[in-house]
Amino acid sequence: MRLAPRSVRTRLTLWYAGVLTFIICAFSTGIFLFVRARLSHDLDLQLSRELATVERIYREEPRELTHLDPHWGITLFHVAEHETVLYRTDGWERGGLARALPGNRGPALWSWTSSEGRRYRVQTASGPSYEIAVAIDETSLRRTLRTLAVIMIMGIPCAVGLALAGGYVLAGRVLSPIGTMADKARKITAESLGERLPVENPEDEFGRLATVFNDTLSRLNDSFARLRRFTADASHELRTPLTAMRSVGEVALQRSLDRAAYRDVIGSMLEEVDRLTRLVESLLTLTRAESGRTQLTRKVVDLGGLASTVADSLRVLAEEKAQSLSVDAAAHVEATCDPAVLRQGLINLLDNAIKYTPDKGAIRVRVAKTALGEPAIEVKDTGPGIPAVHRERIFDRFYRVDTGRARDAGGLGLGLAITRWAVEAHGGRIELESEEGKGSLFRIVLPGSLG
Amino acid sequence: MRILVVEDDKKVARALREGLQAEHYDVRVASTGEEGFFLVNHEVFDLVLLDLMLPRRDGVEVLTTLRKRGLQTPVLILTAKDTVDDRVQGLDLGADDYLVKPFAFPELVARIRALLRRGRMDQVLKLQLDDLEMDLLTRRVTRRGLTLDLTAKEFELLEYLLRHQGRVASREMLARDVWQVAARATPLDNVIDVSIARLRRKIDDPFEKKLLHTLRGVGFMLGGKHE
Numbered sequence: 249m250r251l252a253p254r255s256v257r258t259r260l261t262l263w264y265a266g267v268l269t270f271i272i273c274a275f276s277t278g279i280f281l282f283v284r285a286r287l288s289h290d291l292d293l294q295l296s297r298e299l300a301t302v303e304r305i306y307r308e309e310p311r312e313l314t315h316l317d318p319h320w321g322i323t324l325f326h327v328a329e330h331e332t333v334l335y336r337t338d339g340w341e342r343g344g345l346a347r348a349l350p351g352n353r354g355p356a357l358w359s360w361t362s363s364e365g366r367r368y369r370v371q372t373a374s375g376p377s378y379e380i381a382v383a384i385d386e387t388s389l390r391r392t393l394r395t396l397a398v399i400m401i402m403g404i405p406c407a408v409g410l411a412l413a414g415g416y417v418l419a420g421r422v423l424s425p426i427g428t429m430a431d432k433a434r435k436i437t438a439e440s441l442g443e444r445l446p447v448e449n450p451e452d453e454f455g456r457l458a459t460v461f462n463d464t465l466s467r468l469n470d471s472f473a474r475l476r477r478f479t480a481d482a483s484h485e486l487r488t489p490l491t492a493m494r495s496v497g498e499v500a501l502q503r504s505l506d507r508a509a510y511r512d513v514i515g516s517m518l519e520e521v522d523r524l525t526r527l528v529e530s531l532l533t534l535t536r537a538e539s540g541r542t543q544l545t546r547k548v549v550d551l552g553g554l555a556s557t558v559a560d561s562l563r564v565l566a567e568e569k570a571q572s573l574s575v576d577a578a579a580h581v582e583a584t585c586d587p588a589v590l591r592q593g594l595i596n597l598l599d600n601a602i603k604y605t606p607d608k609g610a611i612r613v614r615v616a617k618t619a620l621g622e623p624a625i626e627v628k629d630t631g632p633g634i635p636a637v638h639r640e641r642i643f644d645r646f647y648r649v650d651t652g653r654a655r656d657a658g659g660l661g662l663g664l665a666i667t668r669w670a671v672e673a674h675g676g677r678i679e680l681e682s683e684e685g686k687g688s689l690f691r692i693v694l695p696g697s698l699g
Numbered sequence: 700m701r702i703l704v705v706e707d708d709k710k711v712a713r714a715l716r717e718g719l720q721a722e723h724y725d726v727r728v729a730s731t732g733e734e735g736f737f738l739v740n741h742e743v744f745d746l747v748l749l750d751l752m753l754p755r756r757d758g759v760e761v762l763t764t765l766r767k768r769g770l771q772t773p774v775l776i777l778t779a780k781d782t783v784d785d786r787v788q789g790l791d792l793g794a795d796d797y798l799v800k801p802f803a804f805p806e807l808v809a810r811i812r813a814l815l816r817r818g819r820m821d822q823v824l825k826l827q828l829d830d831l832e833m834d835l836l837t838r839r840v841t842r843r844g845l846t847l848d849l850t851a852k853e854f855e856l857l858e859y860l861l862r863h864q865g866r867v868a869s870r871e872m873l874a875r876d877v878w879q880v881a882a883r884a885t886p887l888d889n890v891i892d893v894s895i896a897r898l899r900r901k902i903d904d905p906f907e908k909k910l911l912h913t914l915r916g917v918g919f920m921l922g923g924k925h926e
Contacts, residue, residue: 511915518916522870525801526888561878564852564893591880599886663886 257419264415269408276400283396287389292357295371298322299382303373306380310334324368324383334378343368345383359386425454433461441469474644481646485527485661489520496520523660530662534645537669544586544673551623551694552577552615554587558594559613562602569607577615583623583694585674590692593670594625596663597690601629605687618693625692633684642680643668667692700815701725703744705735705761706777707753715748718804719811735761744772746814748807751778751789759792766793773814777802805867805918826861828922831902831910833861842902852877853898857921860911865923867914895919 302325305312313335316322324345326336340346348360348370357371360383367386372379429445436443444465445458500513536542552575559575566573583590601611609630618624634642638649646661667690671678675695682688702724706712709730716726727744729735732753739747739761747765751758762774776789776797789797795817796810826833830843838854840847849857855877860868874880874887899911912920 515915515917521801522916561852561880561887562890564897565889568893595880596886599889 257416257423260419260423261412261415264419265408265412268411268415269404272404272407276404280393280396280400284393287392291369291384291386291389292371295357295369295382295384298325298384299371299373299380302327302380302382306334306378322382324385326381328379330377340383343383343385345370345381348383349379349381426457429454429458429461436465438472441465441472478645481661482531485646486524489524489527493517493520527660527662530660530666531645534662534665534669537673542589542673544589546584546586548582549585549587549590551581551583551625552579554591555594555613555615555625558591558598562595562598565599565602566611569602569605569609571602571605571608572610573602573613574610575613575615577613578617581615581617581623583674585694589670589673593667593692594627596667596670597627597692600663601627601631601688601690604631605629606631620696622696623694626689627691628687628689630687633686634680634682634688635684639680639682643678700745701727701743702746702748702811703727703729703735703738703742704748705729705732705753705758706748706750707731708750714804715807718808722808724811732757732761736764739765739770739772740768746811747772747774748811749774749776749794751776759788762789762792762794773817775807775810775814803869803871803918805869806872808866809863809868809872826858826864828861828864829908829910831861833858840902842906847901849898849901852894853901856894856898857902860919860921864921867918867920869918872918 301320302313302316302322305316306327313327316325317337317339323337323339324343326340326345326349327334336346343366344362345360345368348362348368349372356373357369359367360370361367367390368383369386370381370383372381374380425448432443432445444462447455447458447462449455450459496513496516500510505513533542555577556575559573563573598611598613605611611630612626612628614626614628616624616626634649638647641647642649643664645665647664648661668678671692671694677693679691679693680688681691700723702719704712704715704719704726706715706728707730712728712730716728719726727738727742729738735747735749735753735758738744747761749758749761753761758776762776765772765774773795774793776794777800778789778797779800795814798807798810824835826835831840832842833840833854835858840849840854840857856873859873859877870888870891873891878887878890880887895911895913903909903911910922912923914920
């Protein structure tokens with residue numbers, strides 16, 4: 249089983265220390281091996297120089313051999329002639345180095361360990377009648393190497409320990425902005441969505457994280473605001489008919505009226521019931537749509553035919569206002585859609601156009617393909633247009649450009665929201681072009697038929 | 700004609716009983732599924748009005764029992780659920796029609812009449828009210844012998860009103876049956892009002908006796924007693 253430390257800080261520190269330990273160990277081993285090889289090599293060099301000196305003295309001034317020890321510092325050597333010892337230093341004798349020489353001709357350079365455990369490096373040179381052996385005690389070299397090893401073995405854990413501590417502190421410092429962000433984020437609730445995380449450096453990783461988080465907060469804030477607005481609007485819209493019913497009923501009960509007046513009161517209350525019914529109906533349609541529970545029954549529909557049908561059914565309204573309502577449909581503009589849903593959306597658009605266009609105005613419905621070949625339906629009117637400030641929210645539920653007038657016109661404030669849903673449910677989009685005082689153009693663009 | 704109303708809401712049940720009695724139906728009310736279940740098992744009804752969400756015994760259960768016994772009594776479901784699935788389920792179980800709450804009373808009466816009449820559809824070629832006559836073959840409308848010039852939609856509208864003469868037609872009924880728009884969340888009401896106004900201009904305005912009446916908050920009625 250793998251043990252995974254929980255905090256990023258610990259994990260970072262351990263990784264750091266692990267890598268560092270590996271590097272230090274490898275480096276130290278390298279140094280140790282290098283130093284040992286270097287020192288051994290130097291020792292061998294010194295040995296061969298000493299052998300050469302002894303050999304030269306033996307050849308030139310054999311009597312001088314006795315001076316080599318005190319004057320030249322060559323303390324361990326042995327010279328033999330015809331198997332007889334000609335000279336050996338005191339050190340050679342004391343160290344019992346005679347035993348180091350093999351009986352027969354062995355290797356010319358080797359290491360030998362005495363019975364006391366001292367190690368010597370021995371080199372020999374021999375001629376036809378003589379044999380010279382020189383030795384150097386390796387003890388000091390070995391002591392140096394041991395000291396080096398001890399320093400390293402003691403030093404590595406210390407260094408790793410320091411690295412752990414340093415790494416832990418460093419990781420803590422690097423990660424501290426995350427802790428701050430988490431604390432801050434924890435304090436943000438639905439009521440304080442306006443708060444933002446501090447961004448110290450928008451370029452670095454933490455800055456980017458905070459920026460992304462802040463963007464999410466903004467979007468969340470927007471949708472909360474929209475929801476609050478919707479709740480407020482919905483309660484207003486629902487309460488208005490209820491209030492009307494209640495006051496009409498209460499006032500009627502306070503006096504005794506004749507039959508006709510009672511009928512009038514009841515009729516008035518039923519009108520409000522009707523309004524309330526349509527409101528609840530529309531809200532349910534939208535709610536169901538938003539929770540994705542509406543099933544579309546798609547088939548290939550000729551949009552020109554659909555637009556003509558819708559225009560014909562609403563034509564009487566345009567005629568009442570002496571408006572001209574024309575349909576200009578290109579042939580064979582087809583889309584795969586649910587005709588009932590799309591029709592509902594188009595009816596709302598056209599009804600709006602008729603409602604807001606003044607008498608004798610013109611409304612044009614155009615069915616054609618866009619430059620990209622997508623099927624589209626345009627509804628263009630000569631109404632007052634929609635000011636830029638309202639364009640973004642015009643499709644929101646209950647949103648009204650001119651509160652009073654729209655309500656007088658009998659609108660529920662849900663028509664465009666339903667249209668948007670009807671279009672988006674088909675994977676399409678709705679575009680709005682408007683010029684104040686000149687008119688508006690709504691364009692339903694549906695995805696091209698995918699076979 | 701005996702009608703069984705299975706409805707748990709007391710106010711709705713009372714309104715249904717009184718309204719249907721005024722239409723000269725003999726009405727029994729069951730306020731629980733249990734009671735409805737008992738009544739359909741022991742008595743004979745010409746039609747059952749069934750609320751689907753009932754205490755104790757579900758409306759669905761009452762319906763399935765009824766059909767298992769092989770009774771062909773027409774069943775009209777009243778439901779507050781209006782998703783397609785619920786409707787399909789109700790019709791699959793053997794219901795003959797459904798109405799989504801809140802419904803308009805004139806519409807309920809129209810549906811009941813249609814269900815009770817079912818199977819013996821009268822093939823009329825001429826519709827008539829007072830001195831207003833409609834010939835369905837030649838598609839000619841006359842009043843007091845004078846030919847009236849109606850658009851196709853106005854003709855359909857008048858035909859519907861004539862077929863329902865003496866009874867109220869709500870805007871919802873007109874939207875669904877004349878304009879073929881099922882969704883109620885459409886601004887079609889204005890269209891209906893304008894069309895009615897135009898029709899009135901043609902069939903009523905030139906004549907002294909008015910035939911087409913508006914019942915505020917309820918709908919429209921051709922002929923009949925109007926106060």
